Amino acid sequence: MNSITLMGTGRMGSAMACRLAAAGHEVTVWNRSPARANELATTSGISVAPSLAAAVSSADIVLSALASGAATETVLLDPHFISALPQHAIVCDMGTSGLSTALKLAEQLPPRRFIDSPVSGSVPAVESGQLLVMASGDPDAIALVEPAMSAFAKRVIRVGDVGAGQSMKLSVNLIVHSLNSAVAEALALAIRSGISPSEAYEVFANSSVAAPYVLYKREAFLDASAPVAMSLDLVKKDLGLICAAADEAQLSTPVLGGVRDEVTAACEAGRGSADMSDLVHFVLSG
Numbered sequence: 614m615n616s617i618t619l620m621g622t623g624r625m626g627s628a629m630a631c632r633l634a635a636a637g638h639e640v641t642v643w644n645r646s647p648a649r650a651n652e653l654a655t656t657s658g659i660s661v662a663p664s665l666a667a668a669v670s671s672a673d674i675v676l677s678a679l680a681s682g683a684a685t686e687t688v689l690l691d692p693h694f695i696s697a698l699p700q701h702a703i704v705c706d707m708g709t710s711g712l713s714t715a716l717k718l719a720e721q722l723p724p725r726r727f728i729d730s731p732v733s734g735s736v737p738a739v740e741s742g743q744l745l746v747m748a749s750g751d752p753d754a755i756a757l758v759e760p761a762m763s764a765f766a767k768r769v770i771r772v773g774d775v776g777a778g779q780s781m782k783l784s785v786n787l788i789v790h791s792l793n794s795a796v797a798e799a800l801a802l803a804i805r806s807g808i809s810p811s812e813a814y815e816v817f818a819n820s821s822v823a824a825p826y827v828l829y830k831r832e833a834f835l836d837a838s839a840p841v842a843m844s845l846d847l848v849k850k851d852l853g854l855i856c857a858a859a860d861e862a863q864l865s866t867p868v869l870g871g872v873r874d875e876v877t878a879a880c881e882a883g884r885g886s887a888d889m890s891d892l893v894h895f896v897l898s899g
Contacts, residue, residue, distance in 0.1 A: 614638045615761050618662070620688055621650045621708070624842075625732075626678035628739035629707075629765050634658030642691045643668035649820035666697035674758055681850060689849055689882070690721055698723070703754050705762075707746070709786065711854045712779045712861075715749075719775040725751040728758065729775045731782035732766070735842045737829065739765045746770070747785075749778035759899045783855045787869060788856075790848055790889075794872045797892035800834060802895065810835050810876040833890035845892065848884035851874050876893035 619630045622644040624732045630653055631895045634640045643662045644650035650661045663670030665688070669675055675698070679685045685706055698704070705728045706718060715729040728750040732738060738744045746762055746769040748755045772781045796817070803813035814835055817827055833839045852873040859866045879885075879895040 615673040616671055616760060617674045617676065618643065618668050619676045619678060620644075620668070621680070621684075621731055622653060623678065623680060623837050624736050625707075625739060626676075627653055629676065629678060629737045630743065631656055632739060632765040633761065634760075638761060638764070641668055641672070645684070648695065649684050656773055662737050664693070664716040665691055666693045669694060669702065670697045670699070672699060672702050673701055675759055676706060677706045677709075678702070679708050679892055680708070680847070682710035682854075685710045686714055686717060688836070689718055695722070702726065703728060703758050705748075705758060707732050709782055709851055709854065710779060712783075712858060715776045717748070717778045725754055726899075727775065728754055729778035730755075730758075730762075730769075731780065734786050737842075743767045747781045748771050749773050751777045759771045759797075774852060777786050778874060780858065781864050782850070784856050786851050787855050787866075789854060790876070791868055791872050793830070793848070794875055795892070796827060796834065797831070800893050801896040833888050834893060837891075837894070839888065839890075841886070841888040844877055844886055844887055845879050848889050849873075849880050850887070 616639045617633055618641045619626055620643050620696060629782055630642050632655060640651055640659045641662050642650045642659060653659045654661050676678050677685055677689060679688060685708055703726050707730050709731050719727050728748055730746050730748040732744050732746050734744040736815050742765055744766040746766045748769050752771060755771050762769050772778055774782050800813055804810055814831055855869060858872055879892055884891055884895055
């Protein structure tokens with residue numbers, strides 16, 4: 614088994630740490646806000662590092678699950694992190710950090726020891742071992758970390774050299790966020806037409822639009838008290854990255870532009886901390 618350090622103990626990172634520990638790996642966690650990491654201290658097989666350097670000094674694999682590219686660069690390019698990192702360790706960025714961050718990390722971290730590896734799926738997918746990892750980087754390095762990632766991932770797909778993982782994740786999220794807006798608007802239309810939310814969603818779930826996303830977000834769309842899986846603020850962050858990538862590729866993306874405008878308006882209306890499914894209530898309030 615490997616000695617694995619996980620940077621970032623938000624909802625996704627904490628779920629990954631628990632799955633890794635349950636699989637028998639020696640897991641160390643570190644978080645910029647120590648209180649979040651300390652919540653995992655009672656979990657068997659998980660220890661909390663007192664400092665950034667201590668977190669990685671004996672790691673075979675470092676997994677980063679931080680919320681943004683800026684946060685990822687701040688942590689993984691910190692001189693204390695780089696100087697303490699063992700020469701053999703492999704660093705994997707599993708967040709949606711953006712292409713520029715991936716290329717910067719590949720340039721400044723040890724050669725062939727950085728994997729750009731964002732994921733598709735939410736906390737329930739981690740907990741059931743059904744996450745998808747879109748890995749890019751050295752094939753041998755990816756092969757070395759794949760057994761550990763199998764603790765929470767159903768597949769690790771190599772999509773190319775560093776940067777391709779981020780590009781693929783942004784492409785996937787373009788579909789996810791567009792679909793979320795479509796479901797929110799369709800559900801709002803059904804409700805305004807006098808159809809109950811549960812009946813409308815029953816039709817969605819049994820029609821040709823019953824994509825996996827539509828099915829697993831059912832509870833969130835129908836129950837306002839459901840836990841937040843991904844906030845609208847994070848969706849807005851993702852959409853900014855996707856728009857920048859589309860501009861760089863010189864693509865016309867009117868659907869993307871409309872979705873970004875809608876999500877931005879919802880965040881400006883004070884709904885940023887709510888789950889992305891809350892968009893239906895924003896549409897109904899308009």
